[in-house]
Amino acid sequence: MARSFPPDVIVLDNDSLLHARISRGKKNPRIAQAKSYRLPADTFANSLVTPELVNDAALADTLRRVKNETGRWEKASILLPDSWFRINLVELQSFNERAADATEVVRWSLKRTLPIDPSDLRVSYVVLSRGTSAKLLVVSAIEKTLAKLERVFSDAGIETVLIEPLGLNLWNAISVRETGAPNDRLFLYVRDREFTTAVFRGEEPVFIRSRNLSGERSLQQEIRLSASYLRDALRTETFQQCYIAGNSVAEAASVVSSEFSSPVATIALNDFAEEVPSHVSGYDAELTACTGVFTG
Numbered sequence: 001m002a003r004s005f006p007p008d009v010i011v012l013d014n015d016s017l018l019h020a021r022i023s024r025g026k027k028n029p030r031i032a033q034a035k036s037y038r039l040p041a042d043t044f045a046n047s048l049v050t051p052e053l054v055n056d057a058a059l060a061d062t063l064r065r066v067k068n069e070t071g072r073w074e075k076a077s078i079l080l081p082d083s084w085f086r087i088n089l090v091e092l093q094s095f096n097e098r099a100a101d102a103t104e105v106v107r108w109s110l111k112r113t114l115p116i117d118p119s120d121l122r123v124s125y126v127v128l129s130r131g132t133s134a135k136l137l138v139v140s141a142i143e144k145t146l147a148k149l150e151r152v153f154s155d156a157g158i159e160t161v162l163i164e165p166l167g168l169n170l171w172n173a174i175s176v177r178e179t180g181a182p183n184d185r186l187f188l189y190v191r192d193r194e195f196t197t198a199v200f201r202g203e204e205p206v207f208i209r210s211r212n213l214s215g216e217r218s219l220q221q222e223i224r225l226s227a228s229y230l231r232d233a234l235r236t237e238t239f240q241q242c243y244i245a246g247n248s249v250a251e252a253a254s255v256v257s258s259e260f261s262s263p264v265a266t267i268a269l270n271d272f273a274e275e276v277p278s279h280v281s282g283y284d285a286e287l288t289a290c291t292g293v294f295t296g
Helices: 056-070 102-109 143-155 166-175 219-234 249-260 284-292
Strands: 008-012 016-023 030-038 075-080 086-092 121-130 134-142 159-165 184-190 194-201 204-212 241-246 264-266
Touching: 008 284, 016 056, 016 284, 030 056, 030 284, 056 143, 075 143, 075 166, 075 284, 086 102, 086 121, 086 204, 102 121, 102 134, 121 143, 121 204, 134 143, 134 159, 134 204, 143 159, 159 166, 166 184, 166 194, 166 284, 184 219, 184 249, 194 219, 204 219, 219 249, 241 249, 241 284, 249 264
Parallel strands: 008 075, 075 159, 184 241, 241 264
Antiparallel strands: 008 016, 016 030, 086 134, 121 134, 184 194, 194 204
């Protein structure tokens, strides 16, 4: 595993918590432990950008149960749904990441794209490229929610070492295994209530967006709308490779293949982990993302 992080990873959602313990294998990581826990329906409440943690006790009780069942551990990485973040590609003129106000400059660059005060956000960014301007990948979420999560984890004796989107770590797991000089690749991550679409050119993202799924349109319709947008925005008719992860992968793969006439690969956990507990099923994308924590 390339990045040195504690082996325990928590995947949180509105109504569930998945704990995974990752260990080093001969070639790929091992899923040493994995178990999902239900959270009470009132643990989180919908809010702009990031849901609000409103039932601290429910999350704390679940964390105590996890620790009682899995032994002593003191640090963890937390992965959250992509829709809990805003992931933006931003271009800034004369940007100096070493300047004291660099984070504030990035924060306020989001003012036109988000319906909230930028000062309410926790912001992280990576400079992707430089030319006449700097291109940044910016990830932001509501500070209040992240701070409450960190406090509840801390009270349970768990130090939070990172909080990141699921989709980006899933892509870490995928991209580290690519060989040669990759051209444009499409990445689609489908969940029950949302889906993430991204296009990578070489190692650099050129498009990334997470959308909530509703009953107004079917998944096929949503994918076709996204495909039409990508053809217009990126002027591309095909991809070197399309990766599909999450739920309804067969349905999504069929639509993507017909829209772009490109090879499609669906993500299976056994391709990314040497060993998986026999009782674990239905979490291929989430557990693959857990391995991606260590490979980015």
